[in-house]
Amino acid sequence: MTNQFKNRLVENMAVNADNHLEISGLDATELAKNYGTPLYVYDIALVKNKINTFKDAFRSYEKGTQVAYASKAFSSLALYQLLAKEDVSLDVVSGGELHLAIHAGFPSERIHFHGNNKSYQELKEALSYKVGCIVVDNFREIEMINELTEELDTTVDVLIRVTPGIEAHTHEYITTGQEDSKFGFDLASNQVEEAIIRLSDLSRLNTIGLHAHIGSQIFEVTGYEAVIKKLMASSKDWANRFDFDLSVLNVGGGFGIRYTDKDEPRPLKDYANAIMGAVREQAKENDLPLPEIWIEPGRSIVGEAGTSLYSIGTNKTIPSVRKYVTVDGGMADNIRPALYQAEYTGVLANKVEADQSETVSIAGKACESGDMLIWDLSLPETTTGDLLAVFSTGAYGYSMASNYNRLPRPAVVFVENGKDFLAIRRETYADFLRLENSIDNGL
Numbered sequence: 206m207t208n209q210f211k212n213r214l215v216e217n218m219a220v221n222a223d224n225h226l227e228i229s230g231l232d233a234t235e236l237a238k239n240y241g242t243p244l245y246v247y248d249i250a251l252v253k254n255k256i257n258t259f260k261d262a263f264r265s266y267e268k269g270t271q272v273a274y275a276s277k278a279f280s281s282l283a284l285y286q287l288l289a290k291e292d293v294s295l296d297v298v299s300g301g302e303l304h305l306a307i308h309a310g311f312p313s314e315r316i317h318f319h320g321n322n323k324s325y326q327e328l329k330e331a332l333s334y335k336v337g338c339i340v341v342d343n344f345r346e347i348e349m350i351n352e353l354t355e356e357l358d359t360t361v362d363v364l365i366r367v368t369p370g371i372e373a374h375t376h377e378y379i380t381t382g383q384e385d386s387k388f389g390f391d392l393a394s395n396q397v398e399e400a401i402i403r404l405s406d407l408s409r410l411n412t413i414g415l416h417a418h419i420g421s422q423i424f425e426v427t428g429y430e431a432v433i434k435k436l437m438a439s440s441k442d443w444a445n446r447f448d449f450d451l452s453v454l455n456v457g458g459g460f461g462i463r464y465t466d467k468d469e470p471r472p473l474k475d476y477a478n479a480i481m482g483a484v485r486e487q488a489k490e491n492d493l494p495l496p497e498i499w500i501e502p503g504r505s506i507v508g509e510a511g512t513s514l515y516s517i518g519t520n521k522t523i524p525s526v527r528k529y530v531t532v533d534g535g536m537a538d539n540i541r542p543a544l545y546q547a548e549y550t551g552v553l554a555n556k557v558e559a560d561q562s563e564t565v566s567i568a569g570k571a572c573e574s575g576d577m578l579i580w581d582l583s584l585p586e587t588t589t590g591d592l593l594a595v596f597s598t599g600a601y602g603y604s605m606a607s608n609y610n611r612l613p614r615p616a617v618v619f620v621e622n623g624k625d626f627l628a629i630r631r632e633t634y635a636d637f638l639r640l641e642n643s644i645d646n647g648l
């Protein structure tokens with residue numbers, strides 16, 4: 206395989222003797238034939254590998270650790286079942302994610318319930334299922350949880366979600382003093398302190414520590430170190446003044462992945478090592494016992510494991526401007542390019558190493574000019590029916606998919622070392638009709 210392709214492909218991928226892309230030992234053209242396109246393919250061997258990388262890295266830590274997969278990146282019944290076996294925890298952010306996880310048999314004591322506007326009903330469900338902890342986000346929520354724990358005669362562990370005034374982006378972090386965010390209790394204006402005081406009066410809510418999430422697709426470790434420093438120094442102060450006990454420090458997710466050649470993420474173990482290092486240092490500095498460390502990776506677990514397969518349809522050349530090549534999906538199954546100008550790369554999965562003779566732009570099929578998946582991709586000359594593979598689509602692709610233009614959501618297939626399994630079937634027109642009422646029955 207030439208370097209050009211090696212660089213584009215993801216771990217566990219290969220090109221077979223027919224010049225077809227292979228994902229975890231399976232020919233992508235066969236998958237497309239068997240399941241149709243657009244198709245999401247998840248390499249489960251890679252998902253497990255990422256989980257184990259985090260778990261292995263944390264083994265050297267003296268206290269407990271939890272790797273809680275952030276469901277919002279991608280959730281499915283089968284994924285939850287698999288994660289339950291892999292012995293990770295789960296971050297859910299809605300009654301819907303919670304319901305699916307419980308239905309999948311995920312142990313509720315390993316579920317952490319997040320959200321900036323949890324409803325009374327959602328909180329009731331979380332408490333009835335006896336989730337492992339609720340990450341409290343605001344004062345009203347504290348009141349609702351207190352009321353509900355009395356009604357249900359139960360107790361619950363809570364983490365306080367802090368907006369720490371540190372925001373991290375791919376290559377840098379900024380300290381803002383006060384973070385303008387809809388999430389959590391603001392550190393700078395003493396809201397965290399106020400929450401600690403209120404919670405200390407409520408015997409059914411057991412405050413176990415703090416949570417902060419500083420951003421997404423982060424390549425540097427400095428932002429994590431800065432937030433740990435800030436939260437542990439504050440914890441020292443609160444320990445003195447309110448007997449606050451930082452048993453758990455959850456530093457959120459956000460660990461960066463490779464979408465295109467422009468991205469050079471660091472190995473995942475580097476994040477774990479930097480986080481453990483900073484926590485040990487700050488514990489010593491502030492004379493605090495070591496807390497448990499929890500993290501919440503989403504993208505870094507499933508992002509690179511996901512590949513989207515599309516069939517190529519029409520093309521349009523505008524002389525001296527560009528050539529558009531259109532695929533049978535687009536913004537309905539992957540909104541990220543349209544929403545965030547996210548960049549992806551890919552290959553022609555049925556002719557991977559053919560001469561890359563053209564630079565084309567990959568358009569989706571939705572009725573919207575903004576429905577472009579990739580600008581300026583080098584590909585061999587394409588014809589209708591060729592198969593395009595777009596890499597690293599596993600996070601926030603399917604989970605943010607819509608039925609815009611009434612496009613059915615794709616099927617999701619899991620593959621692992623030569624085996625395949627249909628995890629989510631393709632949506633059908635019948636699925637659309639299931640929700641609809643005829644006007645004959647009303648008005």
Ligand code: LLP
Nearest residue numbers: 275418421422458459460501502503504601
């Ligand atoms: N924990 C909390 C509290 C979060 O808000 C998030 C992501 C995560 C963990 C997981 O972050 P990750 O490891 O996946 O970066 N739709 C956007 C990403 C939104 C992230 C929201 N929060 C995208 O497609 O890039």
